[in-house]
Amino acid sequence: MNSYDVIVIGGGMMGTACCYFLTQEGLKVALVERGDIAGGTVSHTDGYIGASEKEPGVDSIQGAESMKLYDMMHKTFDYDFEYSTSMTDPNEPCGFVYFCESEFEMEMAQKQVTENQAIGIEQYMISQQEVKELEPNSATHILGGMWVPKDGAVAPYRVAFGFVYEAQKTGLLDVFTRTEVIAIKQNPATKAVEGVVTTKGDFMAPKVVNACGVWGPFIGAMVGLDVPIEPRWGQLTVTEKTGPITQNRLCMEYGYFLTKFFKDGQGERPISPLVKAFNVCLNITSDLTGNTVLGGCRLFKGYSIKNDYRVMQAVAQRGINFFPCIKNYNCIRAFAGVRPFCLDQLPIVSDVEEVPGFYMACGHEGDGITLGPITGKLISQYVTGKPLQFELAPELAWARFKDKDIDAIRRHEAANTTALLAIERQVMESAGKH
Ligand SMILES: Cc1cc2nc3c(=O)[nH]c(=O)nc-3n(C[C@H](O)[C@H](O)[C@H](O)COP(=O)(O)OP(=O)(O)OC[C@H]3O[C@@H](n4cnc5c(N)ncnc54)[C@H](O)[C@@H]3O)c2cc1C
Numbered sequence: 001m002n003s004y005d006v007i008v009i010g011g012g013m014m015g016t017a018c019c020y021f022l023t024q025e026g027l028k029v030a031l032v033e034r035g036d037i038a039g040g041t042v043s044h045t046d047g048y049i050g051a052s053e054k055e056p057g058v059d060s061i062q063g064a065e066s067m068k069l070y071d072m073m074h075k076t077f078d079y080d081f082e083y084s085t086s087m088t089d090p091n092e093p094c095g096f097v098y099f100c101e102s103e104f105e106m107e108m109a110q111k112q113v114t115e116n117q118a119i120g121i122e123q124y125m126i127s128q129q130e131v132k133e134l135e136p137n138s139a140t141h142i143l144g145g146m147w148v149p150k151d152g153a154v155a156p157y158r159v160a161f162g163f164v165y166e167a168q169k170t171g172l173l174d175v176f177t178r179t180e181v182i183a184i185k186q187n188p189a190t191k192a193v194e195g196v197v198t199t200k201g202d203f204m205a206p207k208v209v210n211a212c213g214v215w216g217p218f219i220g221a222m223v224g225l226d227v228p229i230e231p232r233w234g235q236l237t238v239t240e241k242t243g244p245i246t247q248n249r250l251c252m253e254y255g256y257f258l259t260k261f262f263k264d265g266q267g268e269r270p271i272s273p274l275v276k277a278f279n280v281c282l283n284i285t286s287d288l289t290g291n292t293v294l295g296g297c298r299l300f301k302g303y304s305i306k307n308d309y310r311v312m313q314a315v316a317q318r319g320i321n322f323f324p325c326i327k328n329y330n331c332i333r334a335f336a337g338v339r340p341f342c343l344d345q346l347p348i349v350s351d352v353e354e355v356p357g358f359y360m361a362c363g364h365e366g367d368g369i370t371l372g373p374i375t376g377k378l379i380s381q382y383v384t385g386k387p388l389q390f391e392l393a394p395e396l397a398w399a400r401f402k403d404k405d406i407d408a409i410r411r412h413e414a415a416n417t418t419a420l421l422a423i424e425r426q427v428m429e430s431a432g433k434h
Helices: 013-024 058-076 103-118 128-134 156-168 213-222 255-260 273-277 309-322 324-328 365-384 406-433
Strands: 006-009 029-032 096-100 124-127 144-148 173-176 181-186 193-198 201-204 207-210 229-241 250-253 280-286 291-297 331-342 348-351 358-362
Touching: 006 013, 006 193, 013 029, 013 156, 013 358, 013 365, 058 365, 096 103, 096 128, 103 124, 103 144, 103 255, 124 128, 128 144, 156 173, 156 365, 181 213, 193 207, 207 213, 207 365, 213 229, 213 331, 213 358, 229 309, 229 365, 250 255, 250 309, 255 280, 273 309, 273 406, 280 309, 291 309, 309 324, 309 331, 331 365, 348 365, 358 365
Parallel strands: 006 029, 006 207, 029 173, 096 250, 207 358
Antiparallel strands: 096 144, 124 144, 181 193, 193 201, 229 291, 229 331, 250 280, 280 291, 348 358
């Protein structure tokens, strides 16, 4: 029988991060993954890391804490994970630029800058002229925006492999791929976890971490938890070689916050019905290979990761709106993935009082690449009983759902989706008439 101090289920960003930080505490860990390492959402994603694309407060603070850990990892890991920010390589594109198109967006951005600056995040308002200086190819109608010089990027799957590589150096990590967890063993009297049942036999440990992203609810259900995480689809479009259209690590329209946090309708972005129907906002970067990558989109439509050409069209519209020269280039491919969206829009990172020895590390939506390190660190602190990394960390805990009506949150969420689907139907009907 295989016995460990901790079993981590899921070899994505969260699972591998947990393995790294748990082994640094001297714990013997088994990583159990039903496919291959980094085969889940972590390989269907962009690799932007930062504190700025979050809600000010616990959300942006966890981002800032994770950025500190990324900096530490960059200095200490032998494994190269293509980390780039202005702090490490002045020759690389770096920093995030956000574009505002209306006075409403400028006001929202100003509020966000003020709140994030108050908690120590380096983020500034920029004028129309400064936008043009930072991004010479951008459109002239942009009113101004935000500039975040220290947000950056990594290669996500390389971070996951890096965590495993560094953890294995301790001799404390065993990795079991192609091994699916099908049940969790619990003490019948106390409900405390005792191990897992897998397609390749049983593994025993008094502590088990659920790091299964969009599949987290299935693992939660094995110990009787109703985990409010749903797949939120997104798609990225890659162009033929364009050279550096953008100069910074990432350019985003302020609409990112409106689509991510369901605020669209406020401020009325000047968008086509197609863009509205697919909840599209622009993020764009010309990468070091010379291609330009454009997103993004947020929809609820199950676990499928099939592409949708209509979203490519909508993203192209937003791309041309902010960088008119985009119209001269062809798209060569797209790829899609599903984000683990937690219905109250914060990840779940903690122990679970009602199931002793069970831990949750999932629900990071569009921020899991940024948040891998801080999540792994917090789980290691919960497991060892050491003080948590930052004082608002308990706001991420499973305990927050104790007095919440999860079904009511689900109904609210379903109403949003129904409204979007109605617009999508209208757009398709009117397209059919032309
Ligand atoms: C289009 C797109 C763009 C994005 N851009 C960014 C970005 O720029 N920056 C950012 O920070 N985030 C971004 N994200 C979000 C980020 O990719 C996710 O938050 C992150 O990958 C989630 O990692 P995870 O470890 O929770 O899940 P996953 O990577 O999906 O890992 C979960 C693992 O659990 C395994 N598993 C499931 N069930 C079982 C079982 N029963 N037994 C064993 N193993 C099991 C799966 O096989 C999988 O490998 C983006 C996401 C998308 C879709």
